[in-house]
Amino acid sequence: MNKVTQFFWWCSGIHQATLAKYPAEHNKYVGIGATIFFTGLFAALSGGYALYFVFSGAAFSVVYALLFGLLWGLAIFNMDRYIVSSINKNASGFRQFLQATPRILLAVLIGIVIARPLELKVFDKEIREQLRTTYLDRQRAHIDTLNKAFESKYAVELVKVAELKTERDSLEATLKSDRIKLKMETFGEKTVETSGIVGYGPYAKQRQAELDKQEQYLDTLRTRIGQQESYxxxxxxxxxxxxxxLLTGTSLDSAVNVAGFADRNAALGDLKYNPDGTRNESNYWSIAFIMLLFVFFECLPVFVKLMSARDAYDITLHDQQTVDIHRSGKDRDAEIAIVDGVYDTKVQRGLEKQKARLWEDQTL
Structure with a gap:
């Protein structure tokens, strides 16, 4: 436990030899150091998870994710440690707040950056379903765009095919009606358009000849339509x-599995809203609260340091720093005095040498 305590003291950035003299303050700085440590740990997990998707599919994606996660966690840990240890508790409350304001803003930014990859993991199942919908919609839109471009480019040919099909359908309907009339003419059914004479007489032969011509023209139309459609x-x-x-089944699952960080991040943003554009209150506030939790967790060491009263450790550390500054000033003055004394001695010796040379010159 002693080693764990010293480790968390080191994480909080305090002077351990000074703090050891005041047991009443030990637990407070253990708590601050533990908060800083776990913030760095969460940052390492978050950064490694985010980079895993960046290098997803690469041969050493896991190794890259571990290395980057470790570096990112150490960077955030070192930054938090500096932020907390640099707050001067011997200044006034307002001055402490001004001093901590840029650090709080930085902590908020770090909290948001840390929270996002972890949010992606928490909502992983929902993100996968959203990605399936997004990929299908995107592919449908892409296919529709290609079809519209094709229809615009080959508008003349498509109109020609449509006209030929309309003529073919009309001719097929006419042929069907004429066959019925030919049957009625053959069986001698009396109508306005039939003679009522039984048998295959002149009227029936005339109708048969017209049917043969129409069928030949219909075949020609079908051939032309086939040629146009083939083209x-x-x-x-x-x-x-x-x-x-369209992606379906296994191919769609494969596309979702290799989705990058940007696509997953966009899908998480889409979960906040319903298909009709209205806000999905459940998902919106769930995602927001997770982000706020990490922001608060990141700002917590700074808030604890600001809210804590000036204790014996702070007073002793301030006195020790004052003594060190005073002692450093004295040492600097002493060094300057020594340098000035050496300089004055050298100047005096130089003048004496010049006088000796002048005396020798006059004597000669």
């Missing part, structure tokens, strides 16, 4: 429309 199918193959298929 358009070739153009679709050339434009790449036939290669576009």
């Amino acid at each position: 358009l199918q070739q153009r679709k193959q050339f434009e790449g429309l036939l290669d576009q298929q």
